[in-house]
Amino acid sequence: xxxxxxxxxxxxxxxxxxxxxxxxxxxxxxxxxxxxxxxxxxxxxxxxxxxxxxxxxxxxxxxxxxxxxxxxxxxxxxxxxxxxxxxxxxxxxxxxxxxxxxxxxxxxxxxxxxxxxxxxxxxxxxxxxxxxxxxxxxxxxxxxxxxxxxxxxxxxxx
Ligand SMILES: CC(C)(COP(=O)(O)OP(=O)(O)OC[C@H]1O[C@@H](n2cnc3c(N)ncnc32)[C@H](O)[C@@H]1OP(=O)(O)O)[C@@H](O)C(=O)NCCC(=O)NCCS
Numbered sequence: 001x002x003x004x005x006x007x008x009x010x011x012x013x014x015x016x017x018x019x020x021x022x023x024x025x026x027x028x029x030x031x032x033x034x035x036x037x038x039x040x041x042x043x044x045x046x047x048x049x050x051x052x053x054x055x056x057x058x059x060x061x062x063x064x065x066x067x068x069x070x071x072x073x074x075x076x077x078x079x080x081x082x083x084x085x086x087x088x089x090x091x092x093x094x095x096x097x098x099x100x101x102x103x104x105x106x107x108x109x110x111x112x113x114x115x116x117x118x119x120x121x122x123x124x125x126x127x128x129x130x131x132x133x134x135x136x137x138x139x140x141x142x143x144x145x146x147x148x149x150x151x152x153x154x155x156x157x158x
Contacts, residue, residue, distance in 0.1 A: 001048065001059045002027035002034070004085045011086040013144070016120055021145040037061070043072065047100055049084065049093040058084035058093045060101045065114050076155075077105030079115040082124075098131055102156065110158040118142060119150040132156050 006025045013022065037044045042063075049058035060083075065076035079101055084094045105113055115133065117124050138153035 001046070001056055001083075002030035004056060004058060005030060005081070005083045007085055007087075008083040012121060012123065013118075016118065016149060017144055017147055021147070044080070045104060047097060047104070049097050051088070051093070054088075057088040058082075058097055060097045062101045062105050075111060077102075077111055077113040079105075079113060082115075094127060095131070098127075106158075112158045113156040115154050116140060116142070116151045117154060119152055125154075128154050 006027050009017075009025060010022045034046075037046065044061055044063040047060045047062070048056045051057045059081070060079060061081040062077060062079055064072040064074040065078040066080070067073050079098070082094065082097060082101070084097070102113055105111065113133075114136070115128065117128065133154040133156045135152050136155040140151045140153070142149045142151045
């Protein structure tokens with residue numbers, strides 16, 4: 001999963017983040033940060049796309065919506081991460097993950113699902129819009145290294 005994320009970042013953010021920053025991304029550091037998540041299934045659930053013969057080619061991280069103050073709002077689900085290895089893009093893995101993620105977030109009851117996406121990430125925005133997500137007007141920023149990228153929030157109605 002960590003190497004999928006590093007490879008996806010290097011492709012998706014090639015024009016947006018400094019080359020040295022992207023080259024320095026280390027899957028081992030991500031693994032250390034993510035491992036505690038596995039013990040908190042009520043806060044976050046990780047789904048993987050596993051291609052027979054290849055292994056993990058993508059993953060998502062979903063859970064209740066994280067508010068600015070760090071508390072969770074279970075009235076909304078949140079897609080916190082959605083990454084597919086660039087070698088596998090446009091083969092349906094992302095859509096399969098997105099369907100499974102939304103189904104999981106709505107397993108107990110229908111609720112809107114939110115996500116944040118970088119403004120210039122046209123590929124991801126098109127992907128979410130085709131699924132039915134639309135911007136809800138909220139904006140934010142996402143810091144990576146010394147760079148701050150603008151983000152917009154999308155919502156999929158219940
Ligand atoms: C966004 C992302 C998750 C999509 O993953 P994916 O596996 O390529 O998704 P899919 O293959 O299901 O769909 C992608 C496109 O391929 C098309 N597609 C899917 N299967 C296809 C096939 N067999 N033949 C032709 N086209 C196909 C889909 O219609 C879709 O088109 P659209 O983007 O114009 O709507 C992936 O590009 C990614 O990891 N990007 C980098 C990370 C990122 O930006 N994540 C989001 C952060 S918020």
